[in-house]
Amino acid sequence: MALTREQMAQRIAKEIQNGFYVNLGIGIPTLVANYIPTNITVTLQSENGLLGIGRFPYQGEEDPDLINAGKETITTNIGASFFSSAESFAMIRAGKVDLSILGAMEVSETGDIANWIIPGKVVKGMGGAMDLLTGTKRVIVVMQHKSKDGKSKILKKCTLPLSASNAVHLIVTELAVLEITEKGMHLLERAPGVSIDEIVKATECGLIIGDNVPEMKI
Amino acid sequence: MTKLFNNANEAIFDINDGATLALGGFGLCGIPENLISALRDKGIKNLTCISNNAGVDNFGIGLLLQTRQVNKMVSSYVGENKLFELLVLSGELNLELVPQGTLAERLRAGGAGIPAFYTPTGASTIIANNKEIKWYNGKPCILENAIIPDFSLVKAYKGDAMGNLLYRKTARNFNPVMATAGKITIAEVEEIVPVGSIDPDMVHTPGIYVHRIFQGKNYEKRIEKLTITKRG
Numbered sequence: 001m002a003l004t005r006e007q008m009a010q011r012i013a014k015e016i017q018n019g020f021y022v023n024l025g026i027g028i029p030t031l032v033a034n035y036i037p038t039n040i041t042v043t044l045q046s047e048n049g050l051l052g053i054g055r056f057p058y059q060g061e062e063d064p065d066l067i068n069a070g071k072e073t074i075t076t077n078i079g080a081s082f083f084s085s086a087e088s089f090a091m092i093r094a095g096k097v098d099l100s101i102l103g104a105m106e107v108s109e110t111g112d113i114a115n116w117i118i119p120g121k122v123v124k125g126m127g128g129a130m131d132l133l134t135g136t137k138r139v140i141v142v143m144q145h146k147s148k149d150g151k152s153k154i155l156k157k158c159t160l161p162l163s164a165s166n167a168v169h170l171i172v173t174e175l176a177v178l179e180i181t182e183k184g185m186h187l188l189e190r191a192p193g194v195s196i197d198e199i200v201k202a203t204e205c206g207l208i209i210g211d212n213v214p215e216m217k218i
Numbered sequence: 219m220t221k222l223f224n225n226a227n228e229a230i231f232d233i234n235d236g237a238t239l240a241l242g243g244f245g246l247c248g249i250p251e252n253l254i255s256a257l258r259d260k261g262i263k264n265l266t267c268i269s270n271n272a273g274v275d276n277f278g279i280g281l282l283l284q285t286r287q288v289n290k291m292v293s294s295y296v297g298e299n300k301l302f303e304l305l306v307l308s309g310e311l312n313l314e315l316v317p318q319g320t321l322a323e324r325l326r327a328g329g330a331g332i333p334a335f336y337t338p339t340g341a342s343t344i345i346a347n348n349k350e351i352k353w354y355n356g357k358p359c360i361l362e363n364a365i366i367p368d369f370s371l372v373k374a375y376k377g378d379a380m381g382n383l384l385y386r387k388t389a390r391n392f393n394p395v396m397a398t399a400g401k402i403t404i405a406e407v408e409e410i411v412p413v414g415s416i417d418p419d420m421v422h423t424p425g426i427y428v429h430r431i432f433q434g435k436n437y438e439k440r441i442e443k444l445t446i447t448k449r450g
Contacts, residue, residue, distance in 0.1 A: 046388070047318065047319075048244040048245075048247070048388050048391050049244075049388050049390050049391050050387075050388050055447050056445045056446055056447040057445075057446055057447065058446060058447055058449055059446050059449070061446075062441060062444060062446065063387065064246075064247060064389075064439035064440065064441050065247060065248065065375075065386045065387040065388060065389040065439070066387045066388055067244070067245065067247050067388055067441075067442070067443075068388075069244075070443065071244075071245040071246070071247070071298070071442040071443045072443045072444075072445035073441060073443070073444055073445050073446070074445070076387075082385075082387055082388060082390055083390070084322070084390055084391065084392070084393070084394040084395055085244070085270070085318065085319075085321075085322040085391050085392045085395065086322040086323060086325070086326040086394070086395040088319075088322070089318065089319025089320075089322050089323065090319075090323075092319060093319055093337065093338070093339065112342075117315075120307070122303075123296065123302075123303050123306050123307060123313065124295060124296060124297035124303075125293060125294050125295040125296050125297065125315045126294060126295070126315060126317050126318070126340075126345075127294050127295035127318050128294065128317070128318040128319060129317075130317040130319075130320075130339050130340045130343065130345070131317050131318060131319030131320070131339045134338045134339045134340075134341075135319075135338070135339070161343060161344050162342055162343045162344075163343060164340075164342060164343065165342035166342075
């Protein structure tokens with residue numbers, strides 16, 4: 001069975017280590033916060049100028065001056081700090097943020113990523129994605145394996161304008177966990193009940209497949 | 219010479235057609251609501267607006283798009299505004315997309331006497347087109363220019379007659395860097411407080427950067443995406 005959005009978030013949460021500073025993108029990445037183990041200390045960075053994102057506010061507690069990068073109302077955790085956009089991206093570019101989790105339209109076997117523009121169609125912009133991809137120590141992409149019209153989004157080479165090259169370390173899709181190394185793309189885990197063959201067919205680029213590809217533990 | 223003005227209309231007396239403006243805010247959080255309304259009412263045109271986002275269809279900079287007062291936007295993310303997308307795709311509005319960190323740093327540089335700088339962000343993308351590239355620490359970096367807008371329009375929580383500003387929570391965002399970058403910086407604040415009542419240790423923007431300041435009124439502070447935790 002392909003993973004749900006929540007299960008993808010759950011799987012990614014396992015990648016977060018004690019003491020990490022983590023930036024979560026919009027969409028599924030935001031859900032990851034719900035699955036961070038309570039026995040570790042993790043500080044979430046919001047690129048609009050906050051370290052220490054807390055839960056969403058209770059009704060009546062919301063504050064228009066307190067939002068995350070997805071413009072959602074949030075709260076702060078104890079020990080939080082606010083700062084300007086310039087300082088926020090200074091810490092991102094300088095590699096102080098341990099992990100960035102974000103979405104993508106395409107990823108290549110060498111870790112190139114396209115996630116900001118479809119020329120002539122979608123004009124949204126890159127926001128902070130290029131800075132995060134270039135500066136963060138480790139990048140995890142969460143995405144659907146294939147587009148709505150059935151084409152693989154994991155490619156030999158990206159077709160859309162890039163956001164960064166050689167930037168992605170790990171991909172989590174509804175079908176698989178894939179690691180990008182200098183040798184190529186490794187199939188690390190498969191979704192429960194999903195066959196290796198199914199993953200290979202859904203992936204345009206070649207995969208390095210070990211003798212044993214375990215099912216993800218969700 | 220006093221920096222204190224009565225309202226937004228008076229504070230923008232010399233902003234005219236074709237001006238380049240930096241407007242603070244992230245989404246609708248920390249935007250200069252009073253100044254945006256005053257720009258709309260004044261009806262000046264052909265503006266270049268530098269702002270992380272373009273507001274939503276009927277609020278923030280979206281108000282100036284409705285009236286076609288903006289000729290060019292310099293932003294990092296404009297996905298919340300349908301009219302904006304239509305105007306860009308039809309060629310009616312020029313758009314320069316800048317990575318968010320590069321936008322912040324170009325403004326910081328503008329307010330810090332640094333004419334240009336090299337950054338790795340965007341080096342292997344179309345953002346690097348026609349830009350000088352140098353390699354540092356094994357990474358390609360592109361030369362980005364500072365931004366010095368004609369006017370920076372910022373919003374703070376509290377301010378005093380000397381122009382000292384204090385921001386609140388994530389409404390700080392781009393406001394402090396824009397305040398430093400403007401040839402003329404105009405600040406609107408929720409409350410003008412007596413000089414000396416902001417602890418000097420708590421001043422986020424020192425008054426030297428702020429040329430005009432006024433107390434705004436009727437703040438709507440619209441929430442773009444109300445997201446709540448259910449009790450229990």
